[in-house]
Amino acid sequence: MKRMGLPVFAFAIALAVVLSLPLSAHAQDASATYKSKCAMCHGADGAKVAGHDFSSAAVQKESDADLVAVITDGKPPKMPKYGDKLKPEEVKGLVAYIRTLKK
Numbered sequence: 001m002k003r004m005g006l007p008v009f010a011f012a013i014a015l016a017v018v019l020s021l022p023l024s025a026h027a028q029d030a031s032a033t034y035k036s037k038c039a040m041c042h043g044a045d046g047a048k049v050a051g052h053d054f055s056s057a058a059v060q061k062e063s064d065a066d067l068v069a070v071i072t073d074g075k076p077p078k079m080p081k082y083g084d085k086l087k088p089e090e091v092k093g094l095v096a097y098i099r100t101l102k103k
Helices: 006-037 064-073 088-100
Strands: none
Touching: 006 088, 064 088
């Protein structure tokens, strides 16, 4: 079995750290977007009675495309559309954030 040299190992560790940074930044952005756009109706934990309970099996079984559509196009009478207020990557981030609210 071939051994990995120290420079190669150090490079691999540095690369892994750099590649993991954008993921945590996106998660923080999605959390901030959720707090500013969604929490007032859906609650901080996604379970506020006035909105759909994001931790419920019914919401969690929805496809990502279905959740993107609801966020983008709204769901009358109460859910406004955010397609003109959020970038597509922010909408995808919200969907990923909603997935973290699973019971």
